[in-house]
Amino acid sequence: MKPSTQHDPGQAKSARYSAAGDEFLFVELSEAMNLEAFFRGVSITSRLAERKIPGVTEICPANASYQVRYDPDRLPLARLIETLEQIDAEVLGQQVQRLETRVVEVPVLYNDPWTHETLMRFRDRHQDPSGTDLEYAARINGFASVDGFIEAHSASPWFVSMVGFVAGLPFMYQMVPRERQIEVPKYVRPRTDTPKQTVGYGGCFSCIYSVRGAGGYQMFGVTPMPIYDPSGRQPHIDDSMIYFRPGDIVKHRPVDRSEYDAMVAAAEAGRFRPKTAPFVFDLDEYREAPEAVARRVEEVLNEH
Amino acid sequence: MSIEVIKPGLATSVQDAGRAGHYHLGIPPSGAMDQFAMRSANLLLGNAEDAAVLECALMGPELRFTQACRIATGGAEMVPKIDGQAHPNFEVLEVPAGSVLSFDFVRAGARLYLAVEGGIDVPERLGSRSTYTLGALGGYEGRPLKAGDVLPIGQPNTGTRAAVGRRLPEAFVPRFAKHYELRVVPGLYDHLLEEETRERFYQEDWSVASEADRIGYRFKGGTPLRFIEREPPFGAGDDPSNIVDACYPIGSIQVPAGSEPIILHRDAVSGGGYAMVGTVISADMDLVGQIQPHQKVRFVEVSLEQALDARKAYAERLQALRVALGQALGDARDQALGQALD
Known part of the structure; x- marks a missing residue:
């Protein structure tokens, strides 16, 4: 990461520190989701990790907030907050403009039979029992067709802004101006079932469910790409068992059923390799020309 | 040496002190919900205090021991029976080779910890033997026990081996009640609550709902909480109890749609979009895991000090x-x- 001294005029500089019991500190950087708050959180938490402060036991960046677990017997809360305020001032003073990261292509079978079967089973928990999740999401976001909606979901890249909920699930925030952000409410009542590797959507976040289980996000499709590997069989996933990290850049690519089936077979044989390449994200470049960044993501993946 | 599972009980899983350092990727600590009880059973037996044990919720398992083995229990009171013969809780017992260990109904508490000499020897995953069921990780094949499972047992530490009949000193035998107080540090998003609601939350009895497990304990019976009406922040979702998805501290209390508070425990989902209104203090987390469904709880507001x-x-x-x-x-x-x- 390369620091620069340029200030962001639109940056809200407040942070809200809240003690969560005697072992956690919760820090809200912004009530609303925005790329600046995410960037600030990633910058603070990565600097905190670099300092290796005795008593700091877990550092969890999130979308527009972060959380630190600490041992109060070794590090009093006041000292932890003081340290974080200092790091935050550094970050705000020398806004990290660039993030050295990677881009990852995630193949998606939209409108697949498995999420379709599941969403039909839980229709009574949905805002619109008469249609599918995709039809509903397309309509309320002003798209004339589901195809147009899928195009919007897959054309522009996404930042992995948080990893969690269950093991390795990435929350993703799309790199498009606010007026083009897709927004969809969660189910009225959460489902008790979601297929593994479902591509879901709630609020302004897309996600990939890492395991089968309960969920409240709308369901748009499935990816054949394993993202959580407790059995250690997938060559693209390291000993952490988890593929994604906050700061990864994701590009969804629609695939058809035959390509999906071939990829599932490859993954089952431990031969699946995601398309990925190193990438340097520049916040200023993105602010000036988001389309150029999206094109560069595409180019980097195609060169690969 | 091994243990064969004849009947698994209601929800029996391998647990130890838990795994630290992976919560930022969505892998929670797991481990015994009542850490003190787990440690008391291990120490009584002469095991390392964090040796892997069986956590048995509400209804105990039925187990056959292939070889003679010393055991001890901690936590909830469920009378252990060896080949049908009742024995005391909180005491070192010897199970003869080929004998069957079973348990009577739970008398008090919700989770019994069964320590066996040498510990349950399933492989360590990410530094722990604890079962994380949602992630199919750790424990016995990443799940609670089933009939037919065969559990490996580790080598006993013969140097610290405890004598049969050794009892847990009376001062450490748990005292369970039917009504509990859980101490809570308020905060997080409780400023989104209407003031009257916030006060009443700490003044009413809440009873444990049937959805009470290792992920979280859900409560019913109190007056639903009212969140202040507001324009939802971008990305948060429509309900006034929604926030932009954030991390969930272990022990934090969320109140989806204001209706039923949930305390997240050691298999917590690591984050999500529901406002949390406070956090149960670390000293009371063991107790949460010992509360039975339908029992009553009062939340007590305390300071960080x-x-x-x-x-x-x-x-x-x-x-x-x-x-x-x-x-x-x-x-x-x-x-x-x-x-x-x-």
Whole structure:
């Protein structure tokens, strides 16, 4: 990461520190989701990790907030907050403009039979029992067709802004101006079932469910790409068992059923390799020309 | 040496002290919900205090031991029976080779910890043998036990082996009630609550709902909480109880749509979009795992200073347990290590 001294005029500089019991500190950087708050959180938490402060036991960046677990017997809360305020001032003073990261292509079978079967089973928990999740999401976001909606979901890249909920699930925030952000409410009542590797959507976040289980996000499709590997069989996933990290850049690519089936077979044989390449994200470049960044993501993946 | 599972009980899983350092990727600590009870059973038996045990919720398992083995229980009271013969809780027992260990109905508490000499020897995953069911990780094949499972047992530490009949000192035998107080540090998003609601939350009884497990404990029976009406922040979702998805502290209390508070426990989902209104203090988390469905709870507001005092008292009680059971050495080593790192 390369620091620069340029200030962001639109940056809200407040942070809200809240003690969560005697072992956690919760820090809200912004009530609303925005790329600046995410960037600030990633910058603070990565600097905190670099300092290796005795008593700091877990550092969890999130979308527009972060959380630190600490041992109060070794590090009093006041000292932890003081340290974080200092790091935050550094970050705000020398806004990290660039993030050295990677881009990852995630193949998606939209409108697949498995999420379709599941969403039909839980229709009574949905805002619109008469249609599918995709039809509903397309309509309320002003798209004339589901195809147009899928195009919007897959054309522009996404930042992995948080990893969690269950093991390795990435929350993703799309790199498009606010007026083009897709927004969809969660189910009225959460489902008790979601297929593994479902591509879901709630609020302004897309996600990939890492395991089968309960969920409240709308369901748009499935990816054949394993993202959580407790059995250690997938060559693209390291000993952490988890593929994604906050700061990864994701590009969804629609695939058809035959390509999906071939990829599932490859993954089952431990031969699946995601398309990925190193990438340097520049916040200023993105602010000036988001389309150029999206094109560069595409180019980097195609060169690969 | 091994244990065959004849009947698994209601929800029996392998647990230990848990795995730290993976919560930022969505992998929660897991481990025994009542850590003190787990440690008391292990120490009584002469095991390392964090050896893997079986956590048995509400209804115990039925197990056949292929070889003679010493055992001890901690936590909830469920009378252990060896080949149908009742024996005391909180005491070192010997199960003869080929015998069947079963349990009577739960009399008090919700989770019994069954320690066996040498510990349950499933492989460590990410530094722990604990079962994380949602992630199919750790424990026995990443799940609660099923009939037919065969559990490996580790080598007993013959140097610290406890005599049959050794009893947990009375001061450390848990005292369960039917009504509990859980101490809570308020905060997080409780400013989104209407003031009257916030006050009433701490004044009413809440009873444990049937959805109470290792992920979280859900409560019913209190007046639903009202969130202040507001324009939802971008990305949060429509309900006034929604926030932009954030991390969930272990012990935090969320109130989806204001209706039923949920305390997240050691298999917590690591984040999500529901406002949290406070956090149960670390010293009371063991107790949460011992509350039965339908029992009543009062949330008691405390300051961080009070939480730290309770934490200190908990640590002192654990140390007293180690001294009483003759294994204080481990902690002296931990303290030396802690000082070296500072």
